Amino acid sequence: MITQEFAKLWWKLSKDLRHHMETELAPTLTEGQLTVLELLMSQERMKPSDFISFLATTPAAITTLLDRMEKAELVIRERDEKDRRIVWVLVTDKGKEECQRGIQIRERFLQNYLSRISSHNQQLLVYLLGKVANA
Template sequence: MADKKVSAEIKLSSVVAFEMPIFQALRRLQQAGEVHAKRLSRFGGLTPMQLMVLQVLEKESRITASDLSGRVSLTAATLSGLLDRLEERGLLQRQRDDQDRRRQWLLISDQGRELLKRAPSLLPPEFNQRLAAIPEWERHNLTAALLRAAEFCEDE
């Protein structure tokens, strides 16, 4: 038992060297995301999350709020308010299921589709340019590493 504890402490202490550079990288990504979110808000007043929701709705013929919640990593409560704002702007529609009246489908509206045609990318243009400049295998590795890092932040 003592050996396992010592082993865990050694592993944990070896991670400490990575804390600062990882935190700095996460902070730089966060700052870039915040700057881009301000750019997006100037375009049609959309937040990055609203844009992402519209993009998912465009890809799906219809989707329930609970399925959408999982796809965009938002809680049901947060998503509900976001959906209300998009519906008020006429960018999405809610439709009751014919067989099960308790089920409600979300669909992108024609106005939402038109907005997406003109919408900027979810990622900052500089990021996309640099991403396009690296080999595809490296893009896959970068995406996998970011997704894996995001998993570390999730509750078990």
């Protein structure tokens, strides 16, 4: 059955990527932290609550994640100058460096997988995955 084969292949690819990322990012970064850094690089600053929809987790887990990241000097939290109730999360220079390192690790891993098929089939694969993901 096609769905079973798809599920098996998807699980294997996901597992391989997760294992590789956990191993290569350690000890300074986790995948969740890399996601936060990538979001901050594209947004400049975000409120802690903004991360919930991207990370599919609880506010308490976001707070714990940001606490660890702040302790590791990857992010800083600042109060809004006009409304002190608002806290902004910003990426530090160290966070930017770690983000670039994490992206490079992921890119090399994925390129290794994609290099097994032609450039045309790579584009087709991305197109088809886009169709499935946006369905």
